[in-house]
Amino acid sequence: MNEDELLQRLRAVASEVDGVPDHVNLAAEAALGTRRLDEELAELIADSAEHTPQLVRDASDIRMLSFRAGAVGIEIEIDDRLRGLVTGARGTVTIETPGGTTEAELDERGWFTADIPEAATVRLKITADDGTGVVTSWFTR
Amino acid sequence: MTMIAAQFGLVSDDNGVLLAAAARGDQASWNELVRKYNALLWSIARGFRLSTEDASDVVQNTWLRLVENLDRINQPDRLAAWLGTSARRECLQLLKRNTKTTTVEELPELRDPAPEVDTSLLVDERDHALWQAVQRLSDKCYQLIRVLMADPPPSYADVAEMLGMPVGSIGPNRIRCLDKLRKQVEKLP
Numbered sequence: 001m002n003e004d005e006l007l008q009r010l011r012a013v014a015s016e017v018d019g020v021p022d023h024v025n026l027a028a029e030a031a032l033g034t035r036r037l038d039e040e041l042a043e044l045i046a047d048s049a050e051h052t053p054q055l056v057r058d059a060s061d062i063r064m065l066s067f068r069a070g071a072v073g074i075e076i077e078i079d080d081r082l083r084g085l086v087t088g089a090r091g092t093v094t095i096e097t098p099g100g101t102t103e104a105e106l107d108e109r110g111w112f113t114a115d116i117p118e119a120a121t122v123r124l125k126i127t128a129d130d131g132t133g134v135v136t137s138w139f140t141r
Numbered sequence: 142m143t144m145i146a147a148q149f150g151l152v153s154d155d156n157g158v159l160l161a162a163a164a165r166g167d168q169a170s171w172n173e174l175v176r177k178y179n180a181l182l183w184s185i186a187r188g189f190r191l192s193t194e195d196a197s198d199v200v201q202n203t204w205l206r207l208v209e210n211l212d213r214i215n216q217p218d219r220l221a222a223w224l225g226t227s228a229r230r231e232c233l234q235l236l237k238r239n240t241k242t243t244t245v246e247e248l249p250e251l252r253d254p255a256p257e258v259d260t261s262l263l264v265d266e267r268d269h270a271l272w273q274a275v276q277r278l279s280d281k282c283y284q285l286i287r288v289l290m291a292d293p294p295p296s297y298a299d300v301a302e303m304l305g306m307p308v309g310s311i312g313p314n315r316i317r318c319l320d321k322l323r324k325q326v327e328k329l330p
Binding site (some may be wrong): 017140 | 171174209234290319322
């Protein structure tokens with residue numbers, strides 16, 4: 001077998017024993033449903049998980065993320081729960097996973113807390129009292 | 142071409158057209174993108190020896206990122222590289238998280254789950270041996286070979302970008318890794 005034949009053989013074997021599971025294809029197709037047109041995207045501008053050296057981290061440290069869209073800032077701390085501070089907007093927070101949503105209230109200083117499952121991929125939507133919306137990019141706990 | 146496709150209700154094969162249509166909410170165009178690249182993303186996740194559950198998460202997160210960035214893909218013809226690079230980043234983040242949450246009480250087999258594949262489907266013993274040999278490749282070779290095994294296979298330029306390797310090293314590494322694989326197979330009874 002030359003190299004191309006070998007790869008071709010491997011390709012056939014892989015598609016037989018390790019093809020993409022149906023649920024993965026379906027989830028990928030369903031992902032288009034998460035498209036948001038009405039809300040402004042709040043970009044991730046800082047993530048403590050990206051910069052902290054592996055060696056000094058331990059199971060008790062707190063992950064911190066910052067998002068920003070125009071005047072709206074969203075600061076998030078994650079340990080056992082998710083705690084966030086929204087600046088530049090008042091309103092409600094919706095915590096979205098690809099499978100569903102939960103709501104959280106902002107207190108008078110802009111703080112909110114939420115429980116999110118371990119390893120869940122989530123994003124936060126801030127619906128301001130004036131009806132405008134901001135949605136963060138997806139992040140994984 | 143595009144007009145003809147539209148006229149007959151067919152889906153384009155041009156990434157730029159598909160991305161623009163998907164951005165307008167066209168599910169058929171989006172599904173075509175999934176059909177084109179899902180096997181590649183799966184191969185990348187498996188190349189990191191992720192379990193079915195973790196690989197599923199990586200692939201889904203990668204598509205969520207594309208949905209978020211539908212309007213911002215500047216080089217539609219390099220979409221494979223964009224998706225592959227995102228998938229690799231998701232894999233690295235996941236491995237980092239898994240390392241972090243692993244505690245000493247955890248059983249070793251829970252910490253490093255082998256991909257759950259059903260090799261009993263392979264009737265040909267030589268295919269079985271070949272698959273076993275692929276699993277035994279070094280991490281670097283395994284990653285490269287899994288990506289090159291994707292159907293359809295990505296270009297060397299795309300492979301280089303998504304694996305963070307110099308483009309000139311793909312060809313030589315392909316030869317080296319396949320050579321190792323052949324030697325492994327020959328060693329098997």
